Amino acid sequence: MDSNGVGETATHIRQEIASLQKTKAQIEDRISALQARLSSCSSEDGNEETNSSAPRHTETTFSGQLSADMIYRYSRHLLLPSFGVEAQANLLKSSVLVIGAGGLGAPALLYLAACGVGRVGIVDHDVVELNNLHRQMTIKFGQLNTWTMYNSYGFATHTAKCLLQIIHTEAYIGRSKVESAAAACRAINSSVQIVEHKEAFRTSNALEIMRKYDIVVDATDNVPSRYMINDCCVVLGKPLISGAALGLEGQLTVYNYNGGPCYRCLFPTPPPTTACQRCADSGVLGVVPGIIGCLQALEAIKVASAVGEPLSGRMLLLDALSARIRVVKIRGRSLQCEACGENATLTEQKFRDFDYEKFTQSPLSTSPLKLDLLPAEARITSKDYNDRISNGETHVLVDVRPAHHYKIISLPKSLNIPFTSLEQRLSEIPAALAREKDNKTDDASRDASLYVICRRGNDSQRAVEYLHKMGFTSAKDIIGGLESWAHDVDPQFPTY
Amino acid sequence: MQLTLEFGGGLELLCNSVKIHQVNVGTQAEGMKQLTMKHLLSWVRTNLIKERPEMFMKGDTVRPGVLVLINDCDWELSGQLETVLEEKDVVVFISTLHGG
Numbered sequence: 034m035d036s037n038g039v040g041e042t043a044t045h046i047r048q049e050i051a052s053l054q055k056t057k058a059q060i061e062d063r064i065s066a067l068q069a070r071l072s073s074c075s076s077e078d079g080n081e082e083t084n085s086s087a088p089r090h091t092e093t094t095f096s097g098q099l100s101a102d103m104i105y106r107y108s109r110h111l112l113l114p115s116f117g118v119e120a121q122a123n124l125l126k127s128s129v130l131v132i133g134a135g136g137l138g139a140p141a142l143l144y145l146a147a148c149g150v151g152r153v154g155i156v157d158h159d160v161v162e163l164n165n166l167h168r169q170m171t172i173k174f175g176q177l178n179t180w181t182m183y184n185s186y187g188f189a190t191h192t193a194k195c196l197l198q199i200i201h202t203e204a205y206i207g208r209s210k211v212e213s214a215a216a217a218c219r220a221i222n223s224s225v226q227i228v229e230h231k232e233a234f235r236t237s238n239a240l241e242i243m244r245k246y247d248i249v250v251d252a253t254d255n256v257p258s259r260y261m262i263n264d265c266c267v268v269l270g271k272p273l274i275s276g277a278a279l280g281l282e283g284q285l286t287v288y289n290y291n292g293g294p295c296y297r298c299l300f301p302t303p304p305p306t307t308a309c310q311r312c313a314d315s316g317v318l319g320v321v322p323g324i325i326g327c328l329q330a331l332e333a334i335k336v337a338s339a340v341g342e343p344l345s346g347r348m349l350l351l352d353a354l355s356a357r358i359r360v361v362k363i364r365g366r367s368l369q370c371e372a373c374g375e376n377a378t379l380t381e382q383k384f385r386d387f388d389y390e391k392f393t394q395s396p397l398s399t400s401p402l403k404l405d406l407l408p409a410e411a412r413i414t415s416k417d418y419n420d421r422i423s424n425g426e427t428h429v430l431v432d433v434r435p436a437h438h439y440k441i442i443s444l445p446k447s448l449n450i451p452f453t454s455l456e457q458r459l460s461e462i463p464a465a466l467a468r469e470k471d472n473k474t475d476d477a478s479r480d481a482s483l484y485v486i487c488r489r490g491n492d493s494q495r496a497v498e499y500l501h502k503m504g505f506t507s508a509k510d511i512i513g514g515l516e517s518w519a520h521d522v523d524p525q526f527p528t529y
Numbered sequence: 530m531q532l533t534l535e536f537g538g539g540l541e542l543l544c545n546s547v548k549i550h551q552v553n554v555g556t557q558a559e560g561m562k563q564l565t566m567k568h569l570l571s572w573v574r575t576n577l578i579k580e581r582p583e584m585f586m587k588g589d590t591v592r593p594g595v596l597v598l599i600n601d602c603d604w605e606l607s608g609q610l611e612t613v614l615e616e617k618d619v620v621v622f623i624s625t626l627h628g629g
């Protein structure tokens with residue numbers, strides 16, 4: 034596209050950065066492995082500690098329940114009269130499973146590791162995404178390495194998100210989120226046992242994974258996972274710390290705790306898929322899941338240490354825009370609940386056989402929705418579209434994304450009519466087609482063609498389907514939307 | 530009857546992105562002695578919901594995935610559709626979130 038010289042240099046630099054990052058990641062891995070070995074060595078030898086700061090004897094237990102190392106490490110907790118040694122000892126004996134290491138899971142994990150939960154498990158099958166390399170801010174934490182916060186436009190479900198996943202460092206781009214999160218947790222607290230589950234949480238492995246933990250944190254991002262995790266917790270009798278965030282709002286509650294309700298008691302029927310299957314994606318302000326994730330860690334700590342009143346039978350609602358947090362009273366356990374009610378017949382076997390994707394009509398997989406509504410002749414690839422307009426074809430391009438998406442980036446001379454207002458603004462389309470036709474004097478006999486584009490090619494198909502119905506039978510959808518344009522036609526075109 | 534109605538979790542998008550509505554719901558005209566949630570829901574559907582009403586209601590109640598809170602309490606605890614509203618009540622409609 035641009036001058037080749039510039040492109041080559043940039044590619045070169047990127048390659049070098051990538052290779053250095055790989056080396057850096059390997060070195061960091063070795064350091065953390067060595068640190069783990071060192072801490073076990075010094076506990077065996079008792080006096081091998083060479084650190085000039087306070088000498089610590091990891092395993093030496095004095096009169097109380099905690100070793101010297103732990104007293105030193107958790108002194109701030111021990112000094113809290115309402116927490117103290119007993120609560121800390123409970124915490125050290127407990128285990129927490131965090132499902133999802135993204136916007137919610139990342140902050141939850143950091144605090145769970147830091148506070149001294151005995152064993153922390155992390156489940157996620159995702160990788161730290163490469164396409165966020167350009168959107169990063171580097172910050173430094175005191176004793177830690179250089180950390181990178183990055184915006185992950187992770188297209189986790191039907192709704193895309195701009196997560197600020199503070200746990201994943203640049204060095205881990207392209208590697209699994211679990212590895213990245215585990216390394217961050219070990220760097221914060223090497224005395225905590227971190228268990229890596231680099232796999233998707235499914236009915237086939239859920240029971241075996243969850244069985245080994247006392248408390249479960251749901252930090253996932255889709256409806257089927259939420260039902261599946263809930264049911265697994267009910268079957269195994271584990272308290273569930275459930276958090277969710279979208280846009281500028283967050284929700285938090287504790288399910289299946291001490292006779293309280295479960296997720297199905299509140300939501301016996303899944304929401305309609307139309308609630309979340311739009312190509313028009315809603316974002317999220319990274320700090321909002323950050324807050325909810327921290328609160329999930331807090332509730333998990335309360336349950337694990339048996340301190341305070343966990344948020345069971347109540348729900349916390351955060352509205353970041355108006356800076357309001359309200360805690361509301363929700364229903365108790367429902368006798369009719371299909372998971373935990375009086376006549377519920379949920380067993381391990383039934384759980385294994387249950388089809389959560391079918392039940393919720395939405396996929397567990399994190400790949401974005403790909404609709405296929407139209408016949409082949411009503412569709413065109415971004416490359417073919419580019420060829421046609423390069424040849425000067427008379428046409429109108431309608432961009433059906435929401436106005437705030439259009440403002441981020443758009444193709445030149447496109448007409449923005451958001452999908453939701455297509456019906457009201459339909460008359461603008463024949464007007465634009467007529468205008469184009471009039472502008473072309475040389476080929477006046479041919480009508481202007483009509484193309485529709487959106488971000489990924491779902492809403493554009495819906496729009497074309499509608500346009501066909503309304504008589505615009507030649508309307509074509511650009512397959513894969515602006516993402517395919519950026520991928521196949523113009524690599525410089527920004528994606529978001 | 531003066532009520533405060535709030536929409537959240539994305540439901541506000543159905544009413545011009547306005548989250549808080551101070552409303553006056555008449556009971557006289559319809560010859561009702563009391564205002565129940567059932568009446569309020571149909572009033573909201575007619576007067577506040579500007580688009581995609583199916584994202585708010587299903588049948589004569591809210592669609593699955595919507596929590597209704599009356600004065601910060603789940604409406605399941607007060608009788609759901611049969612709940613009788615009182616002057617200055619705050620009714621919150623909130624869609625459950627599942628993002629993370």
Ligand SMILES: [Zn+2]
Pocket residue numbers: 294295296297298299366367370371372373374
């Ligand atoms: Zn239940």
